[in-house]
Amino acid sequence: MGSLVRAFKAYDIRGRLPEELNEEIAYRIGRGYSDYLKAKKVAVGYDIRLSSESLANALQKGLIDGGAEVLDLGLVGTEEVYFATSHLKLDGGIMVTASHNPKEYNGMKLIREQSKPISGDSGLDEIKHLVATQDYTQSEDIVLYESKSQRYDICGEYTQHLLGYLNRDVLRPLRIVVNAGNGAAGHMLDNLEAYLPFEFIKINHNPDGNFPNGIPNPLLPENRQATIDAVIEHKADFGVAWDGDVDRCFLFDENGQFIEGYYIVGMLAQAFLNKEPKTKIIHDPRLTWNTIDVVTKAGGIAVQSKTGHAFIKERMRQEDAVYGGEMSAHHYFRDFAYCDSGMLPWLLIAELVSEQGQSLSQFVEKAQNSYPISGEINRHVSDAKSAVQRVLDVFSDSAVITDKTDGISMEFGDWRFNLRSSNTEPVVRLNVESRGNPELVEVKTKQILALLEE
Template sequence: MFFTHRFEATSLREYDIRGIVGKTLSTDDAFAIGRTFGSVVRRSGGKTLVVGYDGRLSSPLLEEALVRGAVACGLDVVRVGRGPTPMLYYGSVILKADGAVMVTGSHNPPDHNGFKITLAGKPFFGAQIRELGDLSAKGDVVPEEKGTVRDVDIREEYVERLVKDYVGGPRKLKVVWDNGNSSAGEVLEMLVKKLPGEHIVLNAKIDGTFPVHHPDPTVVKNLEQLIATVRANKADLGIAFDGDADRIGVVDNTGGILWGDQLLILLARDVLKAHSGATIIADVKASQVLFDEVASAGGKPLMWRTGHSLIKSKMAETGSPLAGEMSGHIFFADKWYGFDDALYAGVRVLDIVARMDEPLSVFREFLPKTTSTPEVRFECDDHRKFKVMEEVAARLRKQGADISEIDGVRVNTPDGWWLLRASNTQAVLVARAEGRTEACLERLKEAVVKQLELSALPRPDFSGNSSGH
């Protein structure tokens, strides 16, 4: 049967495929991804594709269409079913798959969905995704051939592997977990039964409408229930997930939030004990404190572009044992497989805290103090946002500013630094600033505002209610 399909241009993102279901993303798109990516796998000499899906209401239909497309390429498709994205990544490793596709909308609103893809164990992103769109539009696929489908339940094996690296210490922990109605619910309930200590699980039920709060642990209001429960139960810490559990949020025993860069400091100090001199990677949104602390712990800090695919590729290139993003993606190659996994990161955090002599709040309180905005995002049309970034960078270069253009623009000044970049997941620009003092921070925020006004954009909300990545 002749095949050709055009994707909505805005759905082909830098490191995944995403859209609004019924508007810019449909089952036809899912079939086309299966048919076209399946052809890419076959042409690379591959035969096996692993597929999983999250808890969104649209995910089962999209997964079914994706599988149909892949089977039409003659692939042997293994369905691992509903679960967190990292379980799909784990499945692709243990099943020695040639490709893997996760149907997930991650942290985006309930009516959004998308596809995260790997080829031969590596992220499939950037030019590869754009080429996928071109192949689909041209109908450039392998001849139709009937493949096979089988269901494999890997949940038990995945959970056993998660707990394997928990060594622990003398402290018996009380932990609150907020699943946030994410697709990790069933796996999380299995995990806590195998971990020592006392565990309280909130919002365990998988529910793609996210009835209690939105599953984005970078937004303070989404952590309010977790913080209140930690305080009420005098717990040692709390852990939260995003919608597909590849991002983590952590709060200490007082309910104080450990942001992504602070969490990475905690993990880096531990990992560097076994990997002295290793490269630790963080994205451009991370605090300067992180890069300084990694260096003082004997590591080599490396600033890189935001995006799970981009970070994973840089890890492989540099041999880094650990990387992280402000958004809560934490990547372990130390004892793990290099992919972002909030459940595994949670286990490693518990392992560290169980060995600590003092509460987790003491670690947070003793970090060098700066003052910063949260990650702030504000709407900007997909077609306009990259143009704005070009305008801002051109003006700053002309001024002779001290800037890094690894990802957007990060501007260093005597007051601290500020960042402006285009999101790869939504029609937004993302801003962040960190100052040595409150007065420094106010000047940095005004510098951001000035650049936006010069590009005819409104003043952003720095309150934290629009945080994201």
């Protein structure tokens, strides 16, 4: 039965088609989810992958045989499943997506009431056990499936929710390149367009599971050029690109320069603190100084959390934080059931740019100069634990602060680093930053990499 659950990971479900994920397994996941949650009404959505609709249909049958009714959202972004679940007060939601993984993969993201995440130690392990051990047999009652599954278009309600974050009176007629990557962002942009004074330059706009322009993952430098070229050609105010299921967005300034997610966290923290001073902002430990600086100067409170959506969301609920941001381009919002959204970040930044009358490059220039970074560097190592210990041994005596919230973070007055081991492969991830000294970042990065490779 192990072959039935190979797609279960620490935070979600993700596997190769058809051996790790197929319609039979999707059906069993629906049954296991229903049995575990005793859910009465569940939202189901799916991304643009060619396998997603059939997997979603099998999933729905499992949910219905398990006693649930289904709201079929159709082709949507992950955040629309999050929104539908909390907004309509459902018992849970499931998004069929493999996000930015290669097209021979698919997966699922599971949530429960109030859009709370279901991950390894919060229900996913229990569902995995049910999928692996229970004798689930599919009903042949087509009438039952048709009566218990209702098509529901959430996009109009979600559009109004997004607009509720903005003061549209301050918005200027910006020209914005929007690159949906042939993923699920296009319909959301089309719905927003009627309410905003922006001119959209749309590229790779139509959903296409064949991925004619490559897998939508703007974290990869080779996937950024189309957005860069369009920003420059159309003299746009800035550019935005999304991953396939729209839960991450990536920004480019008016010169086509890609902006690291770390600096976007600072901008969004500023945007929220402008509206709600003295509130809490959650950040991850990988890169911190710019975020802490921005939040402190704006009168807010910066709170560090372990990396990962389940940890960030839980900490935000504990602290009642208005916003949480990770340098990986995941941004979380209190008024969005503490969930991550790929639409809200660029909208809030468009408002900030409009209101302040500055370009995006002007906004991030100070932060980039004040806190230069290495960017996240991944290294394959034979023994991650030993590699990390070598680094600790060299730097422990001189570190002013050593923090083990997530991997090791060490501070030295004018520079700091975070080093983390992957949970799933022999890889370590390094981030280095300094106070205004890019040469120091380069020197220290090389020093740590040399220690890792010994």
